[in-house]
Amino acid sequence: MLGKTTSLNIRTPEGVAFEIPIASPFSRCLALAIDTAVIVALTIFLSQVMWALSVMTSSIPTLGRVVGDFGSGAMVVMQFLVATGYGMATEWLWSGRTVGKRMMRLRVIDERGLSLGLKQVVIRNLFRLLDMLPSMFYLLGGISCLLTKRCQRLGDIAAGTLVIRETETAPPSLEEFVRAERNSFAAMPHLEARLRQRTTPEEARLVLDAVTRRNELDPGARLELFGQLAAYFRERAEFPDEITIGLSDEQYVRNVAATLFHRASV
Amino acid sequence: MLPAAPSPILTGVILDVEKFIARERLFWDELAGLLRLQDNQPDRRPPLEEAQRFYYLYQRVSSDLVKLKTFAGEAETTRFLEGLVARAYSRLHEDCGERVPFRPWQWLTRAFPATFRRHWIAFALSCGTFWIGAAFGAAALKLNYESKTDFIPPQFSHLNEKPSKRVEREEKQDFDAFQGRHAFSAQLMTHNTKVTILTMVTGFLWGVFTLILLFYNGTLIGVVIYDYLVDGQGTFLAAWLLPHGSFELPAIFIGGQAGLVIARTMFGWGTNLRLRQRFARVRGDLLTLIGGAALLLVWAGIVESFLSQYHDPLFYPWKIGFGAVQLAALALFLSLCGRKPRPASTDLD
Numbered sequence: 129m130l131g132k133t134t135s136l137n138i139r140t141p142e143g144v145a146f147e148i149p150i151a152s153p154f155s156r157c158l159a160l161a162i163d164t165a166v167i168v169a170l171t172i173f174l175s176q177v178m179w180a181l182s183v184m185t186s187s188i189p190t191l192g193r194v195v196g197d198f199g200s201g202a203m204v205v206m207q208f209l210v211a212t213g214y215g216m217a218t219e220w221l222w223s224g225r226t227v228g229k230r231m232m233r234l235r236v237i238d239e240r241g242l243s244l245g246l247k248q249v250v251i252r253n254l255f256r257l258l259d260m261l262p263s264m265f266y267l268l269g270g271i272s273c274l275l276t277k278r279c280q281r282l283g284d285i286a287a288g289t290l291v292i293r294e295t296e297t298a299p300p301s302l303e304e305f306v307r308a309e310r311n312s313f314a315a316m317p318h319l320e321a322r323l324r325q326r327t328t329p330e331e332a333r334l335v336l337d338a339v340t341r342r343n344e345l346d347p348g349a350r351l352e353l354f355g356q357l358a359a360y361f362r363e364r365a366e367f368p369d370e371i372t373i374g375l376s377d378e379q380y381v382r383n384v385a386a387t388l389f390h391r392a393s394v
Numbered sequence: 395m396l397p398a399a400p401s402p403i404l405t406g407v408i409l410d411v412e413k414f415i416a417r418e419r420l421f422w423d424e425l426a427g428l429l430r431l432q433d434n435q436p437d438r439r440p441p442l443e444e445a446q447r448f449y450y451l452y453q454r455v456s457s458d459l460v461k462l463k464t465f466a467g468e469a470e471t472t473r474f475l476e477g478l479v480a481r482a483y484s485r486l487h488e489d490c491g492e493r494v495p496f497r498p499w500q501w502l503t504r505a506f507p508a509t510f511r512r513h514w515i516a517f518a519l520s521c522g523t524f525w526i527g528a529a530f531g532a533a534a535l536k537l538n539y540e541s542k543t544d545f546i547p548p549q550f551s552h553l554n555e556k557p558s559k560r561v562e563r564e565e566k567q568d569f570d571a572f573q574g575r576h577a578f579s580a581q582l583m584t585h586n587t588k589v590t591i592l593t594m595v596t597g598f599l600w601g602v603f604t605l606i607l608l609f610y611n612g613t614l615i616g617v618v619i620y621d622y623l624v625d626g627q628g629t630f631l632a633a634w635l636l637p638h639g640s641f642e643l644p645a646i647f648i649g650g651q652a653g654l655v656i657a658r659t660m661f662g663w664g665t666n667l668r669l670r671q672r673f674a675r676v677r678g679d680l681l682t683l684i685g686g687a688a689l690l691l692v693w694a695g696i697v698e699s700f701l702s703q704y705h706d707p708l709f710y711p712w713k714i715g716f717g718a719v720q721l722a723a724l725a726l727f728l729s730l731c732g733r734k735p736r737p738a739s740t741d742l743d
Contacts, residue, residue, distance in 0.1 A: 140483055144456040146476040197577065204580035208587070223433050239670065243484045247677045254684065257588070258595040282598055286656070287677070288670050295477035329465065336411070340470055389411050 138241040151234045151291040153273045162228030170210050178203050215253040233294045248287040255283030311386035312371045320387045323365045332388045339385045354378040418458050425451040429481050452482040504732035506686040509679050520650030523605050527612025532620035545617045557625040564705040579699030586691045590649030601657025608650045633710040636717025638698035645690035652683040
């Protein structure tokens, strides 16, 4: 894991900078396991179809021999095509996603953040034969993933691609967190205005992050974080005891968030 | 004493996130919908109005992202917008060169031979390594005939049999077109295609394994050729190998050629471009070479199953002639097809 980076930083020609999180080797392994299972299932299904066809025609002397022989040849070709073409077809048709990648919410993209080209899809899948060495263990690909900064296997380097984590989540509704009617500070608008004036954007960001992500925290860490934040804001704000008494640290910080984000304007 | 000047970051910069989300959500949802549509139908070309709207939405959401990052820094929504902008950005800025429609006939008759010629030194090196391997195999067998079994891999164990015995047995056998011929043909095609792809992709390891694979395969052929010639079975050998070998061996050489092109890209001789830029330059050539090699192998597999394995002495001259004509045609095709006509002379004298 030498100098690993967890995200791809892009600055568009319009001057907008954003980050795309890069997939971890573990999630890629899980996606690969799912894809392997799909390939095996497809191969078994096709071989059953060919077997059923040859059984149905076996009673007809000449046709039975032709279908039997042709079927076994077609099966060999189909196995090869499924194993080689599955990744190419799905990544091309589904814009960089296979079944496994869809399930793991991963996507292959160009390493500059652009859409995949057909050439890139074909090259990265042909190089899988090298990444799998020695004999299907994915040792070369795995080592390459661990050693490269952006977790790229050899096929990714040759094709100029990256596997990223998709972050298409619905924007959270902040109503619950910063609802004004539950904010006891609202009774003192002049003190609220002073609090807003004294709070820096960095502090406001910290408060909002703490409130919106509070359920992701361990109970102990949650108590400690809100305790520290409440203590900090109790010193900065001058709300009288009659409206702060009995407020838990967490409710105090939620009131601060509501004060900062509900009624402020740009 | 003058009061301290207020810090510019203290006032009026915090966004009302709730109101902001409520106002902009419609645009975000619209952009997400268009992206979903494009994901589901990648080949769809949107009408002009839709493309213009898409660009407007991309700019608007980008601007929202900048505002949110600067004035609020709310993590969840920022992540959502980053994902949206990233997807829209990749759609807007994709490489237009990829959208050129693929024309199979033009690719086969122009692009493939032209690409082959462009990298002729790599082909010569690939071919040369193979035949040096063949010479090595033949020389090794000449020095110690007992080592023949060491050279022949288990999957080709039938080649351990004395050639004259095999010829006698094969010439007595009746040819049955449906006795596992399709399966055999398919196995040959897929095996040879895998070997060719492997010869190409191992070029990534600075070409060392490409050269080793070519040399090893050459050694095997050298041993077989020497064995049959010494046993006086040259005509059988030519009639057996030439019909399919005239396509199969060039295909493997082309795989090696592609591998050596990759090796050269890895070394980066004569250029100061970065690795990714060097690969971007040769990617099309690699696919053209490997695609051409795969076509040759498909044909070679069919010929090997249905013609090469038909061992009737009366038919040998026809088989040898067929193989020789095929080889000559392939050589002419690769060296002449797809050449651009020279411009007419403008010399007025």
